[in-house]
Amino acid sequence: MTGGTFIDIAAVRIGDYLSRTPDLKGRRGASAWLSHASHRAGLPDWLATVTAQLPTRPEVNPEAGEADGLIPLRIPTGPAGDPHSGGAAEEVARTVVDALRRRLPGVWLRANWAAADSYLAAYRVMHDPGTGAGLEAFPPLPDLPMLATCARCRVDPAVAAIDIHEEGNVPVCADCEARYTDRYRRPGLWHEHVPVGAETDLLEALSLTPRQVVQHFTELAALGAEDGNRNHLATVHIDGNGLGALFDHIARYGDRDLKARVSARVSAATRTALVEATRTVLDSSRTVPVIPHLVGGDDVLVSVVADRAWRFVTTYLEAFAARMRGIDGLTDHLPDGQRVTASAGLVFAHATFPFRRSAELAGAALRTAKQEHQGRDAAVGWLDVTRDGEQPPRHRATWTTRALAELGPALAALATVPASGRAVCERLIDPDRPALSAARLREQARRLDRGDVLDPFLTHGGPAAVADALSLVRWWR
Ligand SMILES: [Zn+2]
Incomplete structure (x- = not known):
């Protein structure tokens, strides 16, 4: 030390x-x-x-x-x-x-x-x-605002013209010039689309090669199941709960050994959870359905093909919590015996929806999940941009991983109700009139000959929980 x-x-x-x-x-x-x-x-x-x-x-x-x-x-x-x-x-x-x-x-x-x-x-x-x-x-403000803006990022003034994909002479800023050209001159990068950093680590951990990654967001969306629309992605932001308070506590009361290794162990837990969750959603094609954009100490930002996103997120959150429990000496030092977990924000959108906006919305969904559960439980917030727009519906709750696990079989059963039947149920819900909505929903389930398919959700949180479940099962596989 x-x-x-x-x-x-x-x-x-x-x-x-x-x-x-x-x-x-x-x-x-x-x-x-x-x-x-x-x-x-x-x-x-x-x-x-x-x-x-x-x-x-x-x-x-x-x-x-x-x-x-x-x-x-x-x-x-x-x-x-x-x-x-x-x-x-x-x-x-x-x-x-x-x-x-x-x-x-x-x-x-x-x-x-x-x-x-x-x-x-x-x-x-x-x-x-x-x-x-x-x-x-911070980047300097442009001195010459009359200059043309970079055609790629629209943030900084253009300073060069380069070829990108099939487009020639694209005016770009200095930052975009580095993104699109300089890296390919680095030694060892044999292929212009070679993945790097966290993505390379992920491939190595799964014994996959750089040829098993996609090159465009639309290709990632196309990995969706045959019976789906194959054009949607989920942007997922996951972050540890209360890690700052935990580090603070260990810095004050922890032993020297734990102080020296806890930061690295949290970071290792994050990486292991990412590998485990990605392995769970790999299919026989072996094309990686997950693109890690950012892997921090306890947070990750990834894109996942839409119909594997729920499985990815629930596996990740479970794996992260399990790894944190496995750190020797950590449970002895947790304030009030609290478990260390992580929460997630998921945003489902068409593959052409701006990635930047998806990432912002996923961050907002993550913050809501943490706030609603005071960062004490692993929780998930989500938004389906295609259905909901860019604002979550007024009565949308965030769900703990415990609720998702308990209601997993009920969600799987609900997913087997034809989409038309589920659409009818959606229209019957008026969150301001819960008793009436519940009665209508029970009647509709009876008509669909699916008697108790909605009961677990009505018991869990009334018609608002049914509305959540109907949104959730759109991509639940
Ligand atoms: Zn630029």
């Missing part, structure tokens, strides 16, 4: 940043650069090159878990202590931030640092706005 000055350099609003180009190729291009810098295997070499001229040489912080867009560093404390570590930390932070910004000019970066005897203790200080020292590097 060694202390020192810990420096976290992280991409801010990384989901927004990655999704500013509309297609998968631009997103993968940005991820390539970010993960090239933050991927643990290549980080020490990259860091050594970037900081070669500095008097203080930082090392990769071994106590931090792996996360896309995060570069965790440490300047070890010398034998006599180092009174100037703050100045040295700032110099290191600035140097690394500048190196990243040269690659991806549009990325927002933040660096924070603090001296402490463990990363967790430093983490508390550096991420507290009142006490942490840090610097922020």
Whole structure:
């Protein structure tokens, strides 16, 4: 156990940043650069090159878990202590931030640092706005607003013209130019659509090859079941519940060993859950039905073919909670014996619906799920853009994984009711008149000759729960 000055350099609003180009190729291009810098295997070499001229040489912080867009560093404390570590930390932070910004000019970066005897203790200080020292590097505002806007992201002014797919001479900003062209000049990238970072890790864990990934969102949607429409995707954002409070608690009361390894174990739990959930939804075609866009310490943002998204999410949440229970010593340190879980937001939409908007809506559904259950239970919020529009229906609840598991057989039974019969049920529901709606629904189920198919939901939460279930079974397989 060694202390020192810990420096976290992280991409801010990384989901927004990655999704500013509309297609998968631009997103993968940005991820390539970010993960090239933050991927643990290549980080020490990259860091050594970037900081070669500095008097203080930082090392990769071994106590931090792996996360896309995060570069965790440490300047070890010398034998006599180092009174100037703050100045040295700032110099290191600035140097690394500048190196990243040269690659991806549009990325927002933040660096924070603090001296402490463990990363967790430093983490508390550096991420507290009142006490942490840090610097922020935001993309400069364009000086010449009359310039043409980048044709890909519409965010920054165009500075170059390049060929993208079959289009020639596309005006692009500096950031998009890096996304679409520079990465292909990197050695070792033999194929222009090669997956990178978290996606490569996922392929390796599943013993699959880069040829088993899709190249476009429409191809991903086309992996849907034959009897479906094969043009819908789910955008899924999953995040751990109460991890900040947990780290805080361990930093105060945990033993040294747990402090040193908990961040890395959480990050490992996230990656294992992603692999397990993806394995569950692989079919005989072996084409990966999941594209990880972002894998952070305890959060993931992925696209999944719509009709496998529920299975993916429920498997993930179960696997994550199980892995967290498996961390030695952790249960002893949880405040009030609370289980560590994760929650999810799912957004179902046509494959051509803007990815950026889907990612925002998935983030909103995730926040609702966490709020409704105070982050104490694994819960799922969802939105079906094709049916609901961009606002969730007024009476839509978020469901815990426990409720989804208990009502799983009832959902499977409801899914066998023909779509026309389910549509009739939907129209009979007036959430403001629950008793009348329940009576109408029971009568309709009797008419469909499916007597008790709605009863489990009526018992669970009245007609509003039936409405939820009818939305849910659209993609429940
Ligand atoms: Zn651009």
